[in-house]
Amino acid sequence: MKLTRINFESTATVPVPTVSQLTNRIRSVLESDFGQISVMGEVSNFTAHTSGHRYFSLKDEQSSISCVMWRGKAVSFQIKDGLKVKLTGKVTVYPPQGRYQIDVSTVMPAGEGDLYLAYEALKQKLQEKGYFAQERKKILPGNILKIGVSTSPTGAAVRDIISTIERRFPLATIYFRPTLVQGEGSAQDIAKAIAELDNLPLDVIIIGRGGGSIEDLWAYNEEIVANAIFNAKKPIISAVGHETDFTIADFVADLRAATPTASAEIVTSVTLEDYMYHIDVKVSAMQRAANRVVEKTRNLITKTFAQKGLRRIQERIAILKQNLKLNTNSMMTDVRRQVDFAKNGLQSKYAVIKANDPKAPLNKGYALLSDGKAYITNEQSLNQFTAIQIIRKNETVEIKLNQ
Amino acid sequence: MKFEDKIKRIDAISEILDEGNVSLDEMTKLYEEGLSLASDCRKYLEKAELKIIDITNKFAETEDEN
Secondary structure, three states, X not given: OHHHHHHHHHHHHOOOOOHHHHHHHHHHHHHHHHOEEEEEEEEEEEEEOOOOXXXXXXXXXXXXXXXXXXXXXXXXXXXXXOOXXXXXXXXXXXXXXXXXXXXXXXXXEOXXXXXXXXXXXXXXXXXXXXXXXXXXXXOOOOOOOEEEEEEOOOOHHHHHHHHHHHHHOOOOEEEEEEOOOOOOOHHHHHHHHHHHHHOOOOOEEEEEEOOOOOOOOHXXXXXXXXXXXXXXXXXXXXXXXXXXXXXXHHHHOOEEOOOHHHHHHHHOXXXXXXXXXXXXXXXXXXXXXXXXXXXXXXXXXXXXXHOOOOOOHXXXXXXXXXXXXXXXXXXXXXXXXXXXXXXHHHHHHHHHHHHOOOOHHHHHOOOEEEOOOXXXXXXXXXXXXXXXXXXXXXXXXXXXOOO | OOHHHHHHHHHHHHHHHHHOOOXXXXXXXXXXXXXXXXXXXXXXXXXXXXXXXXXXXXXXHHOOOO
16 A cells, blocks of 8 residues: 555654653653752652652642652651642653652651641650750860861851851861751751761861751751761750751750850850960969068078078078078968968959859850849749740840739 | 960969979979960960861762762
């Protein structure tokens, strides 16, 4: 037949692609046109395979798309059918089934309510595992010279931390690990930064970032970050967001600072000025001790030479030597008493001044309660107040009490 | 001698002088050493400059993202 012959000829001149060739073309079009995408929808048909890979569909009222999340990708909450999520990933094709799907990088609960549930679920899980236990928290060393910092290289946080440390204790060395603090891969990068800093000979590590929405701070609510903090050998201070933001990282960290600036103040609790003061005190003590000895020696010499009957110089010297020897012990006891007296006087005055400053603990992150006129003492019950003030280092807030 | 060691030495000298079980000669030497260390330390503190070490590249070869 004529038509058959023409068709045969046309297929002979234009080669017909194989299924694989066509699939590869479709795949390269999809992958190059879409690249990295974000999409929101409801999870259905969720399956966690024993291999660790997770498969599900993301759907809305009209459409559905297959999703796969490979084993290595961490999720901080329980993915389950019906949950609204926002995910990032790339569109790709699964050739054996000719199916397009999303290769998922990150999943987050989509609604604020869902985020809160995920946060609470992880918090409870880690609490039960003992991650927040007070007795496993590491104490900061007294002498902090090497400070690791993991935060974004571009935010205000890094500037605040550096300028605070520079002002208070420029003897320190900062080991800065620029870190991705939000978005895809941020939790993994934070965990990696913690591990890297933990391997350096540091005294303390600060992890943090400036304020932002709950989604911006989300990486610090991921289990992978909690594990990295939990497994670190060095003390870690978390400083995420503002005073009112509490992340999982804050609970696991050895110390929580309200802000990045506060974290820098904590690690410089001994300032350059404290060192200056210390040297002044020691120099004064040395001067007193020296003056006393010089004075005593001069008196002894004068007294010896004034003695009658000692005419010959050698005799005088021999007796002087004898007297110096005999008097050394009693003289030194006297000097010691005077020096101790001066030193204790100074130190106790300083200690009294420091101890009576009710705001001193604020530097360490503690807060004071006030009724607006005076601090509330331990003897007073909060039941008698309708409103109180919480006084912190850099702010005072008024709280109304329901009673 | 490192700064921290100098501070420790100043503390030690101050303590020895406080205890007073040294001869006049020794005391004079210690006193001079103490004052000189204190002066060194003050200068060191006045000149102190914060050091910042970027550790980005330290681990670059082990980067295996994606």
